Amino acid sequence: MELYEVDLMVNNRAVSARIKAETTLLDFLRENNFIEVKRGCSKGDCGACTVIIDGRPVPSCMTLALQCPGKKIYTVKSLGSWDKLHPLQQAFVDHEAVQCGFCTPGMLMTAKAFLSDQPHPSREEIREAISGNLCRCTGYQKIVDAIESVGKGGEYE
Amino acid sequence: MKNFKYFRPKNLDELLAIKNELKEEARLLAGGSNLLVYIKEGSLKSGTLVDIGSLAALKGIREKDGYLEIGAAETIIDIMASPVVSEKLPFLRESLRVFANPLIRNISTVAGNIAEGSPIADTAPLLLVLNSEVVAASITGRRNIPIDDFFISLGKTEIKANEVIITIRIPIPETGRGKFVKLGLRKGTSCSVVSVAVWLIANGRGVEDIRIALGGVAPLPLRAVKTEALFRGKILNEHNIGELALEVTNEITPITDVRGGAAYRSEVSAALLSKAVRECLGMEE
Ligand SMILES: Cc1cc2nc3c(=O)[nH]c(=O)nc-3n(C[C@H](O)[C@H](O)[C@H](O)COP(=O)(O)OP(=O)(O)OC[C@H]3O[C@@H](n4cnc5c(N)ncnc54)[C@H](O)[C@@H]3O)c2cc1C
Ligand code: FES
Ligand code: FES
Numbered sequence: 320m321e322l323y324e325v326d327l328m329v330n331n332r333a334v335s336a337r338i339k340a341e342t343t344l345l346d347f348l349r350e351n352n353f354i355e356v357k358r359g360c361s362k363g364d365c366g367a368c369t370v371i372i373d374g375r376p377v378p379s380c381m382t383l384a385l386q387c388p389g390k391k392i393y394t395v396k397s398l399g400s401w402d403k404l405h406p407l408q409q410a411f412v413d414h415e416a417v418q419c420g421f422c423t424p425g426m427l428m429t430a431k432a433f434l435s436d437q438p439h440p441s442r443e444e445i446r447e448a449i450s451g452n453l454c455r456c457t458g459y460q461k462i463v464d465a466i467e468s469v470g471k472g473g474e475y476e
Numbered sequence: 477m478k479n480f481k482y483f484r485p486k487n488l489d490e491l492l493a494i495k496n497e498l499k500e501e502a503r504l505l506a507g508g509s510n511l512l513v514y515i516k517e518g519s520l521k522s523g524t525l526v527d528i529g530s531l532a533a534l535k536g537i538r539e540k541d542g543y544l545e546i547g548a549a550e551t552i553i554d555i556m557a558s559p560v561v562s563e564k565l566p567f568l569r570e571s572l573r574v575f576a577n578p579l580i581r582n583i584s585t586v587a588g589n590i591a592e593g594s595p596i597a598d599t600a601p602l603l604l605v606l607n608s609e610v611v612a613a614s615i616t617g618r619r620n621i622p623i624d625d626f627f628i629s630l631g632k633t634e635i636k637a638n639e640v641i642i643t644i645r646i647p648i649p650e651t652g653r654g655k656f657v658k659l660g661l662r663k664g665t666s667c668s669v670v671s672v673a674v675w676l677i678a679n680g681r682g683v684e685d686i687r688i689a690l691g692g693v694a695p696l697p698l699r700a701v702k703t704e705a706l707f708r709g710k711i712l713n714e715h716n717i718g719e720l721a722l723e724v725t726n727e728i729t730p731i732t733d734v735r736g737g738a739a740y741r742s743e744v745s746a747a748l749l750s751k752a753v754r755e756c757l758g759m760e761e
Pocket of ligand 3: 417
């Protein structure tokens with residue numbers, strides 16, 4: 320079986336590996352310790368594995384690692400740290416938008432990319448934007464509240 | 477045991493050459509939202525994954541000679557965001573809002589959507605009512621395939637083993653209004669059970685011309701030409717729209733599967749068609 324050398328930029332860090340042709344970006348990331356990227360359905364349905372590639376949220380389980388050289392990939396860990404949470408992360412905490420937390424890394428990436436495009440969305444637009452990210456716990460209300468609060472704050476970059 | 481190779485052609489010549497050499501064994505990978513599912517399920521076990529996702533020759537959305545030309549590797553999201561599409565064919569942008577979900581729209585392409593001859597590909601009814609053309613290329617040249625000739629049978633299209641889709645061409649309509657409605661299992665974010673596209677040219681409520689296409693109700697995406705003929709020339713009102721729409725059930729051959737029964741699909745088809753026509757006429761929003 321043929322293996323391929325691949326160099327990817329993840330959270331502004333170069334990561335290299337030898338992989339199979341069909342290795343998904345999700346597998347690549349998890350095998351290289353980016354375990355903040357979650358594996359849910361593995362078939363594009365749930366959004367748990369969402370990362371931002373060149374400014375857009377995409378399901379990393381539906382992308383091959385080999386499609387990504389030269390692209391800028393960001394996981395949820397690019398947002399903030401324990402000491403300094405990103406405004407979106409803080410809003411998710413403040414609005415209790417996290418229960419089990421499994422959907423949260425993907426949800427945050429979708430929200431981040433969305434707010435960068437559209438800083439002051441309506442609730443309806445937020446619901447539409449996160450419709451590819453499933454959450455089994457919260458009922459979405461609080462997630463929409465959290466994203467809306469950041470949009471309203473206007474401090475978003 | 478899976479056994480895949482990966483190849484990223486640098487230009488169209490390289491793409492056409494490898495397609496000509498490997499034929500079906502060259503699996504074009506655009507967004508991958510279908511292909512990766514097959515690889516994971518194991519229904520696809522080998523082949524060379526030919527990555528066309530960032531091939532410049534297959535990019536670009538432009539107006540040319542009265543046509544909207546969409547490169548085969550353009551994503552649904554880029555089509556929706558295109559100023560040319562918004563200006564010349566807002567119907568397309570509006571219709572794509574119910575395609576899959578926002579994450580999948582960021583990677584999916586129209587060419588990848590229709591290439592497999594799936595009866596539930598959401599862009600198929602759109603391309604059908606818009607009288608589109610699919611431009612195919614191989615090492616021996618190019619040809620334009622009218623969308624009416626494109627779908628041959630379940631899972632089979634007019635694209636030959638050594639060909640690739642390079643462009644989708646849509647004549648920019650001078651008059652008329654379109655509407656696309658679909659019923660999925662979940663709102664907006666899943667594949668269609670039934671979908672209906674309508675392009676209506678009306679004078680007040682009089683039907684000058686109408687094109688109707690459906691997905692999910694026959695082995696192929698279908699133009700409902702008989703129902704179109706019944707609509708043509710009629711003055712539409714609250715009553716006859718529903719009656720005329722019901723005629724479409726004589727023209728379709730829905731199946732029963734996990735997403736719904738045949739009788740249910742028939743009923744839904746008529747209801748969606750009626751809704752689409754009413755929305756074209758502004759009777760319902
Ligand atoms: C969660 C989820 C939701 C979905 N929802 C919908 C939906 O609502 N409606 C819908 O219609 N579909 C839906 N799909 C299916 C899929 O996203 C679409 O069919 C999509 O348009 C496929 O495009 P792609 O670029 O990802 O195709 P790929 O997976 O890259 O390719 C699909 C097929 O087309 C071939 N191909 C690609 N490009 C070309 C070309 N230029 N020339 C010749 N052959 C080519 C490939 O070889 C392959 O066989 C969904 C999928 C998922 C995972
Ligand atoms: S794990 Fe990727 S979408 Fe569910
Ligand atoms: S918090 Fe549990 S899935 Fe969203």
